[in-house]
Amino acid sequence: MxxxxxxxxxxxxxxxxxxxxxxxxxQALHLRRLFADDPLRGERFVIDAVGIYLDYSKNRxxxxxLRLLLRLADECGLQGRIEAMFNGDTINVTERRAxxxxxxxxxxxxxxxxxxxxxxxxxxxxxxxxxxxxxxxxSGQWLGYTGKPVRNIVNIGIGGSDLxxxxxxxxxxxxxxxxxxxxxxxxxxxxxxxEATYDLDPEETLFIICSKTFTTLETLTNAHAARDWCLHKFxxxxxxxxxxxxxxxxxxxxxKFGINTDNMxxxxxxxxxxxxxxxxxxxxxxxxxxxxxxxxxxxxxRAMDEHFRTAPFERxxxxxxxxxxxxxxxxxxxxxxxxxxxxxxxxxxxAYLQQLTxxxxxxxxxxxxxxxxxxxxxxxxxxxxxxxxxxxxxxxHQGTRLIPCDFIGFCESLNPLGEQHALLMANxxxxxxxxxxxxxxxxxxxxxVADWLAPHRSFExxxxxxxxxxxxxxxxSLGKLVALYEHSVFTQGVIWNIDSFDQWGVELGKxxxxxxxxxxxxxxxxxxxxxxxxxxxxxxxxxxKSGG
Ligand code: F6P
Numbered sequence: 001m002x003x004x005x006x007x008x009x010x011x012x013x014x015x016x017x018x019x020x021x022x023x024x025x026x027q028a029l030h031l032r033r034l035f036a037d038d039p040l041r042g043e044r045f046v047i048d049a050v051g052i053y054l055d056y057s058k059n060r061x062x063x064x065x066l067r068l069l070l071r072l073a074d075e076c077g078l079q080g081r082i083e084a085m086f087n088g089d090t091i092n093v094t095e096r097r098a099x100x101x102x103x104x105x106x107x108x109x110x111x112x113x114x115x116x117x118x119x120x121x122x123x124x125x126x127x128x129x130x131x132x133x134x135x136x137x138x139s140g141q142w143l144g145y146t147g148k149p150v151r152n153i154v155n156i157g158i159g160g161s162d163l164x165x166x167x168x169x170x171x172x173x174x175x176x177x178x179x180x181x182x183x184x185x186x187x188x189x190x191x192x193x194x195e196a197t198y199d200l201d202p203e204e205t206l207f208i209i210c211s212k213t214f215t216t217l218e219t220l221t222n223a224h225a226a227r228d229w230c231l232h233k234f235x236x237x238x239x240x241x242x243x244x245x246x247x248x249x250x251x252x253x254x255x256k257f258g259i260n261t262d263n264m265x266x267x268x269x270x271x272x273x274x275x276x277x278x279x280x281x282x283x284x285x286x287x288x289x290x291x292x293x294x295x296x297x298x299x300x301x302r303a304m305d306e307h308f309r310t311a312p313f314e315r316x317x318x319x320x321x322x323x324x325x326x327x328x329x330x331x332x333x334x335x336x337x338x339x340x341x342x343x344x345x346x347x348x349x350x351a352y353l354q355q356l357t358x359x360x361x362x363x364x365x366x367x368x369x370x371x372x373x374x375x376x377x378x379x380x381x382x383x384x385x386x387x388x389x390x391x392x393x394x395x396x397h398q399g400t401r402l403i404p405c406d407f408i409g410f411c412e413s414l415n416p417l418g419e420q421h422a423l424l425m426a427n428x429x430x431x432x433x434x435x436x437x438x439x440x441x442x443x444x445x446x447x448x449v450a451d452w453l454a455p456h457r458s459f460e461x462x463x464x465x466x467x468x469x470x471x472x473x474x475x476x477s478l479g480k481l482v483a484l485y486e487h488s489v490f491t492q493g494v495i496w497n498i499d500s501f502d503q504w505g506v507e508l509g510k511x512x513x514x515x516x517x518x519x520x521x522x523x524x525x526x527x528x529x530x531x532x533x534x535x536x537x538x539x540x541x542x543x544x545k546s547g548g
Contacts, residue, residue, distance in 0.1 A: 005075040010497060011374055015072035022068055023331040030462045031058060031436045047317045050303040052480055053469040054317050058436040059324050059404070060332070060464050069323040070313050072495060078319070081494045086309055088114045088270070092501035093367055099501040100268075101275035101486065105301040105479070114270065122268070126280050130265055131291035133245070137206065138177055138287060145239035150206040152181045154196060155284040156226060157210030158218045159355060161247070162186040164277025165210065167352035168285040168297075171345050171478050174414045176288035184284075185226075188218040193225050202233040202243070209246045210281050212273050214253035217510065223257065247280045272501050274355045275486060278479070293475040300479025308487040318484050321406075321466060322491030328404045328464065329378050338396065338405040339382035342428040345473055346408065350382030353485055360489045360500040367497050376496045382406075386427045396435060397459055405465040407432055408481070412472040428467070435463035520545075 005013045035041050035057075045057035061069075084091050088098040103112045106120045113119075136142040140149035155165050166184040169176065176182070183196040197205070207226045211219040223244075230243050237258065245263040246254040254264050265280035277285070278301055286294040304318070313319045328334035337357075339350045361377035383391070385407070396403055409428045413421035438461025444454045468484075470477045493500030519526040519538055528535040 006077055009373075010076070010495070013072065013075045015068055015075045019065075019068045019072065019327070019331060022064060026060070026062060026065065027332070029060065029062075031060065031464070032438075032461065034060075034062065035437075047315055047320060049311065049315065049317055050307050050480055051470060051477060052317065052484065054321065055467040055469070056320060056324060058432055058465050058467070059327075060462065061324060061327060065327065066314070066320075066323075069327060070319075073313055073319060073323060073491070076495045076497070078313070078491060078494050082309060082490075085490065086305075088112055088119070092270075092272070092499060094499050094502045094504065095269075097501070098270040099272060099275070100270040101272065101278070102305045104271060104276075104278045105298040105305065105483075107302065119268065119270070123279075126265055126267065127291075127295075130280055130283055130286050130294075133265075134283065134286040134291060134294075138180070138290065142206070143242065144203050144205070145234050145236070145242045146203045148201075148203045150204055150243075151179065152183065152200045152205040153208065153284055153287055154183045154185060154200070154205060154226070155208045155210055156185045156193075156219055156222045157208075157247075157281070158186040158216060159359075160273025160276050161210035161212065161216075161219065161281055163348070163352045163355050164274070164281060165284045167346075167348040168277055168282060168478065169288055170348045171473065172285065172289050172293070172297075172475055173345060174473070175290075175293050175475060177290075180287065182284060182288055185222050186218065188221050190225065193222050193229075197226075197229060202230050205230075205243060207244050208283055209244060209248075209254075209257070209259065210283075211247075212249050212267070212269075212271075212276070212281075214246070214248040214250040214257070217513070220257075227258070245283070247283055272503075274359055275501075277352075277482065289475060297475035297479040300474075300476035300481075301483045302479075303476075304480045304483035304487065308483070318487030319491050321484070322488035323495075324464075324466070325378065325404060325488070326492050326495055328402065329375055332402055333375070334378065334402045334404055336379040336381060336401075336403055338388075338403050339380060339408070340385045340388055340405060340428075340431075341382070341408040342385040342424050343408065343410055343473055344384055345414070347384050349408075349481075350380065352482075353382075354380050356485055357489050359503050359506075361493050361496065361498060362505065363496075363498040363500075363502075365498070367499060372496065372498070374496070376498060377492070385431065386424065389427065389431065393431065396463060397438075402463065405432075405435070405463075406468060407465055408468045408470075410470050410473050410477075414473060432465045432467055434459060435461065435465055437461045438463075 010016055042057045047054045085099055086102055088100045090096055090098055092099045098114060103119045104123055106112060108124045110120050111118050137150050142150050144150055162184055169182050185193050185196045209223045230239055240258050241260045244259045246259045247265045248254050249267055249269055251261050255261050265283055267279040271279055278298055308318045325337055339353055341349050357380045358377050363376055364372050366372055407428050409425055438459030441454050441458045444458045449457050490500055528538055
């Protein structure tokens with residue numbers, strides 16, 4: 001009797017083993033051959049759904065590859081896990097929580113019950129409060145302590161409480177109120193706070209303290225710096241309630257800090273920091289673009305959620321993207337993924353994806369507590385095109401590593417200037433073509449290049465990429481893009497059988513930093529119990545500081 005594949009360890013499942021055998025057969029197969037053998041490949045290997053056109057034809061994958069990857073998804077029970085996520089099951093097992101970020105964009109009136117509470121009703125109650133507050137700030141009705149309208153909004157947060165807000169602000173700047181200034185402070189390096197506020201008038205400045213836990217060292221330190229900065233100007237603690245609002249799940253700590261909980265916008269422990277830009281954590285986004293645009297962004301998220309939940313896997317964009325990246329990661333031993341938005345507004349999108357992908361799937365212990373015997377998350381990185389082309393693209397084209405890439409582009413520019421948009425998009429298309437097909441030694445020599453120089457000037461090609469093409473960057477299309485990556489990360493986490501929603505790996509450094517900070521600041525020479533390297537570094541720092 002054949003064993004139930006879902007009961008077997010991942011690498012012993014039939015689909016995994018078949019993929020290994022299949023990899024050995026096609027590892028040398030060139031994209032030039034794949035395209036020559038199938039003239040319709042560029043039209044077949046695409047998914048056109050919810051306003052995104054995904055061309056995945058320039059991947060080193062055949063129909064068989066896809067069939068086997070889809071079989072692997074089935075053997076890993078992906079459909080059941082998707083349902084579990086949408087239903088609010090406790091899929092974040094190590095923190096004993098649901099991962100219900102999809103409820104943040106559920107339409108008003110839909111019911112998702114968690115522990116007897118309709119979370120969608122809660123979500124909409126907060127959205128409505130955010131809409132009122134952001135309307136007051138945008139219209140100049142929200143006045144500071146001295147009666148001046150707020151004109152500067154400073155978001156203080158880190159990780160998911162910063163990367164989402166700053167990415168969304170930059171991405172949707174075109175839709176933002178230009179008479180308001182937005183700044184984002186995250187680093188505990190005081191330079192971040194000082195530079196962000198140096199030209200601001202406290203009388204016109206509102207701080208949004210964003211922290212799910214309201215215990216994060218960096219955020220609380222910067223929040224205290226902000227309070228001191230205000231009190232220095234106003235000399236009255238009453239000013240805090242006009243110049244500070246909080247976004248958090250922790251009312252007690254918010255109140256201890258001195259922020260009136262009437263000025264607190266809540267969210268819930270079932271929403272992870274890196275999945276929270278569409279919750280109250282997006283308050284700065286809503287102030288910038290307005291409540292209607294924020295709702296349009298939520299609709300974009302929702303459209304992709306629906307697609308992920310209902311589309312058959314062979315036409316399911318997050319599933320196909322997740323599986324193809326897993327194909328390179330686990331079978332070609334690719335270590336990283338490059339993401340290149342050909343859109344200046346998306347300049348912070350790669351940084352946002354770094355937390356989403358690596359904090360979610362950078363794990364080596366499975367849900368049942370054993371150690372994996374396969375690779376998990378890739379290293380994500382990227383820059384907007386065309387800038388990257390004049391920097392690291394050399395390595396993509398002629399280096400020794402295989403780096404699968406995602407190219408993201410829009411058909412319409414939000415700021416058309418002559419032919420510049422066509423030039424931008426021409427570069428995007430040209431890069432994917434050059435990466436895939438290269439230029440052979442013979443072709444190079446046929447161009448008259450000398451024999452000795454030809455190896456340097458030829459391109460082997462066969463470097464895979466996806467192209468994501470959208471009509472225009474709008475709040476809605478941004479929501480779709482973010483949800484696409486969220487769900488492709490989840491797809492991979494399910495296959496790797498890890499908890500994509502915890503982040504225990506960040507804890508040890510935090511504990512050590514607290515201890516070390518006490519040692520750096522202590523008036524007496526502290527007794528150090530670290531390793532010899534850390535002890536010497538601490539002593540060295542202390543000597544510098546004491547002028548010795
Ligand atoms: O240290 C990692 C982390 O916990 C992230 O997961 C989170 O997005 C970030 O810190 C900020 O946490 P908080 O919103 O609780 O301040």
